[in-house]
Amino acid sequence: MTILVMGPRWLATEHGGSQYRALGHYPALQRASNLVWHPEQVSVGMASFEGDPRHAVTLLERRLRSQGEISSDVKILILQLQRTGRSYQVLYVTVALDEWQQMLSWAAAQAHICRVSLMAVLAYKFVQPGRAVVLQADRHFHFFARHEGQLVHLQAVAVDHTLADLEGVASMLGLQAREEMAAKGCTDFNVVWLPVAFEGPRSELDVVTAAFSQAAQGVSVKVESEALRASDGSAAVLHTGLKSMVRQAQSKDLVNEGNDLWHVLAREYLPFGALAALALSTVLAYLAYGWMVQADVLRQQAQRLQAQEADIRKNIAVIRRDTRLDAPGVKRQVEVLTLLKKIQGDHDPVRLLDALRQGAQGGIRILSVGTQRSGSGAGETTTRASEPAIVVDGTLPENLINSDRDTRSLSTLVKTLNDHGYRAEPVDIRTGVSGQDSSTRLFAYRLTRIEARQEGGP
Structure with missing residues (x-):
């Protein structure tokens, strides 16, 4: 309504x-x-x-x-x-x-x-460049226009509702409008006429608008109105631009x-809100479906990763079991190796005994093999006091005493030891083998490694 x-x-x-x-x-x-x-x-x-x-x-x-x-x-x-x-x-x-x-x-x-x-707000919405508006509200006339950024407003009031008075006021308003628009630089414009509630035949309304148009020197006037009849059955007719103005309302x-x-x-905005809500619900439903699908994919990936993790944990347990070290057994092996190294010291007993066996030719007998620190014997210099050495005691056969063969046998022994990496130096028998018989068949050598001597310096 x-x-x-x-x-x-x-x-x-x-x-x-x-x-x-x-x-x-x-x-x-x-x-x-x-x-x-x-x-x-x-x-x-x-x-x-x-x-x-x-x-x-x-x-x-x-x-x-x-x-x-x-x-x-x-x-x-x-x-x-x-x-x-x-x-x-x-x-x-x-x-x-x-x-x-x-x-x-x-x-x-x-x-x-x-x-x-x-x-007045709705009437002004009809104003456009080159188009003015006249709002006729009972005896009041308002002229609205706009030209190149300049506003125009004119108004006139009739004394009564007689056609002659309304016609005279419309003519005066048309003259003022023509002059005002010409002063603003606009000589070509048309007018939309909006009667609010003009009672009477349409011909009387046309007389009023024609007076305005003639005074404004032939300006085109378009009446924007509809004829409404009284609902009580009377012959009264109302000419109004109400419906046109309502259509302009925002x-x-x-x-x-x-x-x-x-x-x-x-x-x-309820219809627009409903459409927006429907569109939003559709978008949310689509997003929810996408999230559900994505969540299902992620759930399957998580299950696969959990299964892979379980397999990896099992493999780690097996590796830990297979590679677990027997600490007491290893400790015992280390102790045995340490003992062997201590016994061996800086000499290889197998190599040394092999050298003595090869060098003991012509009836030479090896009586004993022992170790001592260099310099323990008389006449040793202090520079060799820290070198490890082996003392070898032996005896010559009786028939080789004071003979050339005796000398060759000892030379062969010394050369064999030297080939095996040992330097043989004669040692006083009383120092090298205390408590032994001082027979001339006895001899003693102190053996030192040639490599050790070279590494230790001259």
């Missing part, structure tokens, strides 16, 4: 917008409605300021009060703001504050949504305030 409120008059359209009926003041609405409002105490004007446009309302109220145009509290709405260099123009609407609050409180108290818009044009505005917007 569409409701037209023009001052004290409340009219509602019925039967698809082809009829209208009168309503009482501030009725209880039975269904959601669009309300187009032209307040009883309303004023439309234009002003210019410099500085920050954010202070336009404060500056405008101060100017209007200083000029005596308003004396009581008013609600100021900026209809259009146009910047021109450092200055700016504002097209404004003022409404008596008590009338403003009464209307919005009534709209907020309704059980059904009521979208409230100002008629959410930003609403004057509802507070929670009421939120309810209106929620109702208005």
Whole structure:
């Protein structure tokens, strides 16, 4: 339902917008409605300021009060703001504050949504470059235009509702519009005529618009209106551009305030919200399905990794079992090796005995083989005191004493030891084998490794 409120008059359209009926003041609405409002105490004007446009309302109220145009509290709405260099123009609407609050409180108290818009706001939305608008609200005429960043507003009021008076006011307004537009540099424009609630035959409305067009020197005028018949069966006809103005209404044009505005917007955007919710739910369902598939893949991968981990742990246990060392057995082997090295010292007993066996020729007998530190014998120098040595005691056969063969046998022994890496040096028998018989058949040699001697230095 569409409701037209023009001052004290409340009219509602019925039967698809082809009829209208009168309503009482501030009725209880039975269904959601669009309300187009032209307040009883309303004023439309234009002003210019410099500085920050954010202070336009404060500056405008101060100017209007200083000029005596308003004396009581008013609600100021900026209809259009146009910047021109450092200055700016504002097209404004003022409404008596008590009338403003009464209307919005009534709209907020309704059980059904009521979208409230100002008629002047909706009418100005028809303004385009090269196209002006005339809003005819009862006896009041408002001319709106815009040209190259400059706003134009003219207004006129008829004395009464007679056709002659309305025609005269329209003619005067057309003349002013032509002059004002020419002063702004616009000589070619057309006009959209919006009657709010013109009662009478269409021919009378055409007479009024023709007077405006003729005064404006042939400006083309298009009447944007529909004829509504009274629902009570009377012959009254109402010509109004209400339906055209309602089609121009947007959410930003609403004057509802507070929670009421939120309810209106929620109702208005409910279909879009439902579509958005449906689209969002579809996207979320698709994402959820994708996540489920991905989660299943990850679960299978995790199971495979767990199985691989179990196999690896088993292999590690087997390797640990197979490679576990018997510490006591190894310790015993180390002790035996250490003992053998200690016994062997710096000499290889097998190699030494083999050398003695090969060198003991011609009846030479080896009596004993022992170890001592070099320098333990008399006449040894201190430089060789730390060299390990072996003392070999032996005896010659009786028939070789003081003979050349004796010397050759000992030479063969010494040379054989030397070939095996041992240096043989004769040792005093009393020092080398204490307690032995001093027979001339005895001999003793101290053996040292040739490699050790070379490594130890000269």
